[in-house]
Amino acid sequence: MMTPDNLLKELCAAHGPSGFESNVADLVERLAAPYVDELRRDALGNLIARKKGQREGASIMMAAHMDEIGFLVSGRKESFLQVAAVGGLDPRVLPGQEVWVHGREKLKGIVASLPPHVLSQEDRGKVAQIHQLYVDVGLGEEALSEKVRVGDPVTMAVESVSMKGGCMSGKSMDDRAGLACMLLALSRLAAMKHPWDVYAVATVQEEVGLKGAQVSAFGVEPTVAIAIDVAHGNMPGTDEGDTVDFRKGPAIAFGPNISPVVCERLTATADKHGIPWQREAVPGRSGTDAWSMQVVRSGIPTAIVGLPLRYMHTAVEMIHLKTVERAARLLASFSAELGEEALQWVGLSPVDLEARRRGEKDD
Amino acid sequence: MIETLGVLSPIPGISGREDAVREAVLDRVAPYVDEASVDSMGNLDCVKRSKNGHGEKVMVCAHMDEVGLMVAQIDSNGLLKCRTVGGIDPRVLTAQRVRVGQDNIPGVIGMKPIHLSKPEERTKNPKIQDLSVDVGGSSKEETEKWIKVGDGATFDTKFEPVGDLVKGKAFDDRMGCAVLVELLKEAFPFELHGVFTVQEEVGLRGAKVAGYRINPRVCVTLEGTICDDLPDDKDRGRTTRLGDGAVITLRDRSVVCDRRLVSVLMKVAERDEIPFQWKRPLAGGTDAGSVHLSREGIPSCVVSTPCRYIHSPASMASPEDAEAVVRLVRNSLEELCSVAGEIDGRSNWKT
Numbered sequence: 161m162m163t164p165d166n167l168l169k170e171l172c173a174a175h176g177p178s179g180f181e182s183n184v185a186d187l188v189e190r191l192a193a194p195y196v197d198e199l200r201r202d203a204l205g206n207l208i209a210r211k212k213g214q215r216e217g218a219s220i221m222m223a224a225h226m227d228e229i230g231f232l233v234s235g236r237k238e239s240f241l242q243v244a245a246v247g248g249l250d251p252r253v254l255p256g257q258e259v260w261v262h263g264r265e266k267l268k269g270i271v272a273s274l275p276p277h278v279l280s281q282e283d284r285g286k287v288a289q290i291h292q293l294y295v296d297v298g299l300g301e302e303a304l305s306e307k308v309r310v311g312d313p314v315t316m317a318v319e320s321v322s323m324k325g326g327c328m329s330g331k332s333m334d335d336r337a338g339l340a341c342m343l344l345a346l347s348r349l350a351a352m353k354h355p356w357d358v359y360a361v362a363t364v365q366e367e368v369g370l371k372g373a374q375v376s377a378f379g380v381e382p383t384v385a386i387a388i389d390v391a392h393g394n395m396p397g398t399d400e401g402d403t404v405d406f407r408k409g410p411a412i413a414f415g416p417n418i419s420p421v422v423c424e425r426l427t428a429t430a431d432k433h434g435i436p437w438q439r440e441a442v443p444g445r446s447g448t449d450a451w452s453m454q455v456v457r458s459g460i461p462t463a464i465v466g467l468p469l470r471y472m473h474t475a476v477e478m479i480h481l482k483t484v485e486r487a488a489r490l491l492a493s494f495s496a497e498l499g500e501e502a503l504q505w506v507g508l509s510p511v512d513l514e515a516r517r518r519g520e521k522d523d
Numbered sequence: 524m525i526e527t528l529g530v531l532s533p534i535p536g537i538s539g540r541e542d543a544v545r546e547a548v549l550d551r552v553a554p555y556v557d558e559a560s561v562d563s564m565g566n567l568d569c570v571k572r573s574k575n576g577h578g579e580k581v582m583v584c585a586h587m588d589e590v591g592l593m594v595a596q597i598d599s600n601g602l603l604k605c606r607t608v609g610g611i612d613p614r615v616l617t618a619q620r621v622r623v624g625q626d627n628i629p630g631v632i633g634m635k636p637i638h639l640s641k642p643e644e645r646t647k648n649p650k651i652q653d654l655s656v657d658v659g660g661s662s663k664e665e666t667e668k669w670i671k672v673g674d675g676a677t678f679d680t681k682f683e684p685v686g687d688l689v690k691g692k693a694f695d696d697r698m699g700c701a702v703l704v705e706l707l708k709e710a711f712p713f714e715l716h717g718v719f720t721v722q723e724e725v726g727l728r729g730a731k732v733a734g735y736r737i738n739p740r741v742c743v744t745l746e747g748t749i750c751d752d753l754p755d756d757k758d759r760g761r762t763t764r765l766g767d768g769a770v771i772t773l774r775d776r777s778v779v780c781d782r783r784l785v786s787v788l789m790k791v792a793e794r795d796e797i798p799f800q801w802k803r804p805l806a807g808g809t810d811a812g813s814v815h816l817s818r819e820g821i822p823s824c825v826v827s828t829p830c831r832y833i834h835s836p837a838s839m840a841s842p843e844d845a846e847a848v849v850r851l852v853r854n855s856l857e858e859l860c861s862v863a864g865e866i867d868g869r870s871n872w873k874t
Binding site: 276 | 610612619620629636637649661685690
């Protein structure tokens with residue numbers, strides 16, 4: 161059976177920086193297959209799963225991204241590799257990290273750092289930029305140039321670990337936690353009736369510009385779209401205005417990226433089923449797939465279900481597992497309860513110009 | 524040898540909490556040694572009686588402790604504020620996994636996400652005061668169920684081969700410990716004291732009392748030492764290079780090695796065709812720094828295995844370098860003992 165725990169461990173163990181998501185797609189395909197009617201991949205590599213509803217012509221699309229932050233090999237100096245970042249990486253979290261170099265074979269490496277013994281006080285204070293770092297895979301120059309080429313992807317190597325307090329930590333929880341949540345929602349929907357078609361889309365290239373969601377939403381052309389992505393959970397050194405509570409359940413976003421009607425419906429569903437949730441203010445660019453989906457074709461009403469995450473874009477991203485479960489329940493119930501009446505509030509609303517001219521107001 | 528390193532490397536053992544390392548060392552040396560004792564500080568002295576020789580004592584030591592963290596406070600959010608034990612640069616702590624306390628509870632040293640930090644913040648390395656360890660507790664009360672102030676924390680790093688090398692935590696100085704376990708399997712024509720010391724990283728303290736108590740004729744300290752052979756535009760020289768063989772110290776910050784002992788090591792390396800290199804003088808300090816000042820002075824030298832990235836979560840070393848250290852020390856000990864006998868001031872009274 162799929163539980164948030166084993167699902168997340170399995171998903172985080174897969175490696176896929178932006179542009180190299182096919183391994184993750186294979187895994188998601190295998191995990192989703194029992195619960196859906198159709199599976200396909202589009203030209204950019206998005207994995208699109210469809211579970212048919214009873215009514216034709218209306219659909220909801222859930223999107224969670226498969227890609228993770230990482231690096232590409234950019235060069236070699238002596239027996240060490242040089243790398244360039246894929247996605248937003250703080251160079252301060254890199255020295256001493258273990259990575260996988262996906263060359264002609266998979267090689268474990270360490271992001272090299274000099275010991276404090278040989279550094280001057282001044283050099284210790286300096287932050288090495290990513291292009292100044294070296295990755296050490298323990299091979300000599302000749303073997304290294306045979307096995308690794310410029311352009312090979314590099315990912316964080318840490319294995320996920322279960323922690324106290326119902327937490328889990330590892331790499332790429334952003335957004336494998338979203339994928340886990342989407343898969344759990346699909347498994348719940350398997351036992352539910354739902355009038356609308358449900359599309360679960362595992363997207364590519366979110367970290368480099370929300371690209372996969374843009375083309376897959378075009379292809380799916382959903383009535384409503386929801387991005388499932390991580391949100392900043394409160395942690396030391398951050399302002400409360402920038403974060404949500406780490407443990408108080410899924411964060412439902414409010415802001416220009418969000419359709420107020422979808423949001424209202426989403427929160428009503430959470431309340432109806434007694435699912436704890438919290439509000440998150442997103443005053444502009446949400447940085448999630450919802451940002452690109454919202455403006456696909458003639459516009460798609462979008463919402464964001466956020467999973468509070470600590471230490472985003474590091475190898476020790478940390479999540480509260482109950483959140484994943486709660487968000488999955490919310491998404492399954494929300495999707496199943498979309499019916500005839502929901503179509504009223506998502507489409508174009510024509511303005512009654514005649515009534516306007518007569519001085520009557522629209523509802 | 525490498526198998527022993529693989530057993531010793533993952534064991535948590537910050538300075539003052541070397542018990543688990545000592546237990547594992549004892550398990551491995553028990554079949555080979557004649558006697559073993561633990562002194563008041565926790566140093567483990569393993570004695571191998573002389574086979575067909577004299578009763579002179581030769582001490583070979585390696586330290587069991589490693590650098591790490593200690594829990595200094597549990598805050599109201601259930602996070603651990605820690606302080607370093609030994610020399611750790613906080614640069615290598617961010618976004619790392621640790622194991623905390625007796626029960627090896629997993630923790631992470633988080634970092635504010637790049638999305639929420641300002642560009643100028645990202646030009647400064649965090650201080651230990653800026654970091655906390657998150658074990659998953661939501662409040663002080665909850666975390667206190669699992670963790671106590673004073674608990675140790677060590678890096679959570681797997682030992683494994685990486686390319687032609689091996690990778691793991693605490694090669695400084697589990698590497699020396701592994702070499703010493705290997706030496707204790709041999710028979711020597713003198714009384715060998717294999718001493719696994721405590722508290723090297725906080726000031727060479729275990730070796731100080733061990734040197735006094737054992738009072739050997741000569742002491743060889745085994746280390747996993749600095750290896751900084753990264754490419755660099757600056758022509759700063761390298762302390763050691765990986766793959767260049769056993770490292771012989773001329774002097775470091777703690778000791779000027781007796782040149783007569785150093786020349787024995789060099790001659791044996793050349794005679795037996797054992798690859799060796801000189802450690803760039805004045806980098807680091809070792810247990811030899813306290814042993815050579817024990818009593819009226821004990822002739823001392825240091826032989827090390829170069830280890831990249833010591834004092835960080837994962838160090839790397841070459842098994843071939845480690846084998847070279849085993850051979851060099853094994854083949855030199857008898858001559859080191861006799862040369863030390865000649866330079867021992869105690870027999871030089873003029874009558």
